[in-house]
Amino acid sequence: MASGKTITVAIMDAPYESANSTTALRIVQSALQKGHNVTVFAYEGAVNLTMKAQAPHPNPVKGTNVEQEAHPTTKDWVSSLFKLAKDKGAKLDWVNCGLCVDERGAGDWVEGPRRGGPKDFLDASNASNATLVIPTK
Amino acid sequence: MASGKTITVAIMDAPYESANSTTALRIVQSALQKGHNVTVFAYEGAVNLTMKAQAPHPNPVKGTNVEQEAHPTTKDWVSSLFKLAKDKGAKLDWVNCGLCVDERGAGDWVEGPRRGGPKDFLDASNASNATLVIPTK
């Protein structure tokens, strides 16, 4: 059930590069599960998390094919989180930083996220009960 | 003039995220300028360096438009290095790790690079005068 509370999370890491991305998605998962609204501000490399062209691959080291390997893609994780929000009656607002998207060519993304900028992050933070910035190194 | 010598460089960092990427391209530039052949093995996030969809953006902090800002894209830098190789009669062989490309959706790239895998890196290293691995943190 929706709690009416909102958390804003800023993330910066590109997919597959850092433990931060998975932790951020775990936190979003926990928050939505509890019925909280979540705004994600995806800055810099994090705009690549939602790219539609991501595809799972086989693993030649293990000799597995694509189905056996069940390689996750971050776009699928994000899509599942949007579905979870809907099921819980909570809102997931995922903002991809527009200029970061342009320089990376990351503009074709799965259903859910929207294009925005730093002001969206500020507005979300001011309207939130808590803000967490997860920086990169 | 072509020197007949070859350097192999492995890189891992995503564009716009690390000083490593620029340094790697500086090294490639210096090597080609001296007429050496270069093989680049782009592993993990580095496969995003060559994405065709990258576009320069304006800078609202400075109030510049796209032309005034002259924002570089890594794909343009790589394209210029291919042209430099041609001018010098040297070979630039840029290998994008295929499975890394798939999971990132980075398969649409500028003219020049080819798809490959770890064996290409090994073969290139064995056939090179020097190999440099530039890892990420």
Next chain:
Amino acid sequence: MAKILNIVETAYRGTLEEQDDTVLWLTHMLKNAGADISVLLRANAVNYAVKGQDASGLQFGDAKMTHPPEIDKDVEKMIEKGVSIYIVEEDAQERGLTDDDLLRGLRRIRRQGIPQLIDEHEQVWHW
């Protein structure tokens, strides 16, 4: 409106390709959007306050980098706009920086003063 402290620690990460530091840039954008925001430069990021940083001269093939980052100027512009830029004295000293090396208009703070500075802000974002 919340008072925000942006703590910048990581330095020169992707600045050449970005033509700036992405967190300073974000801070500037937030200030322009009306935020009550200050910056604490600590660890290697104290070097962002050094005068005369010069990242010019890069060239890849025939692609010249005509607009390199000018981080010292970016910091100066933020000071002019009224953003308080704090710098940790011990961190500057350890890196061999003297007052002559640093920009004017910075606010010096000792390490032991950081907890109070943090207490004085409602939002503390450590980048």
Next chain:
Amino acid sequence: MAKILNIVETAYRGTLEEQDDTVLWLTHMLKNAGADISVLLRANAVNYAVKGQDASGLQFGDAKMTHPPEIDKDVEKMIEKGVSIYIVEEDAQERGLTDDDLLRGLRRIRRQGIPQLIDEHEQVWHW
């Protein structure tokens, strides 16, 4: 053919999304391609040799992670394939690791022995 030493230092970087460590995976691929390759686990990467690493249980919405990384098993498989896996003893001790915590078949090396190990290989790749 060149003798290669892959030095692995960075640990648990993107391993959840990758389902493995990308440098160990690369090493395995190079071995399969015929490389004469050894691995030195140092710094935090000594933890890759710990028995019973368990990254199971992640779920995002209805997307369950059915194949989490099993880095201990990946190291074991490389040992079975004849890849020498060296581990720096002091680095393991500092992290509170005892012999009971670690996989079998590892080659222990002291820090002061690393320069010689490096000398014995023609290619040394520090990841």
Next chain:
Amino acid sequence: MAKYLIIESRDPFDSADSEYFAELVQGIAKRGNETTIFFIQNGVLPARKGSKYNRVIADLVKGKVKVMADRFSLNERGIRQLADGIETADTDRLVDLLLEPGTKAIWH
């Protein structure tokens, strides 16, 4: 007085900033703030019993800082025995702490 939730993802084996950061957390707690440090990712590495940095954790506990460690990150690294004074927790708990009124969250 405020509440602080410090999320420590770095470890002193790798990061030269980590020990200083523990001092900063102590400084925050000494001002009378209710302070929690939550180890996650490689940040849990010093928490293994017998690690060189157990003393840093002991100092935090002595300084009235609540010390937590992410259970998933511990399991992922095969850390079974913890230094004294550490409570294991998960991201559900982390979200609850984040939402306690008056909490400032700082990631390191």
Next chain:
Amino acid sequence: MAKYLIIESRDPFDSADSEYFAELVQGIAKRGNETTIFFIQNGVLPARKGSKYNRVIADLVKGKVKVMADRFSLNERGIRQLADGIETADTDRLVDLLLEPGTKAIWH
């Protein structure tokens, strides 16, 4: 005897591994190898005259390690005065060093 080209992109202010790495480089040189350390990116930060880590550089020089620093990285950080014993160089020079026969290149 081999030649080693160690490219140091990290700095001891940030990386807990940096000082140990300097010791490793000394160990390599002590085995009679012709050893060069090339500071680049933030790796040049200890090279500023007056920095806390000038002594690490002095030890390397004393240990017969050739110490170089990337001119671009120095300018980028506004480092004008260098600790003793450091030669400035660029990536052209780095490529020449890489291609000297029998050279093993290690990036850190």
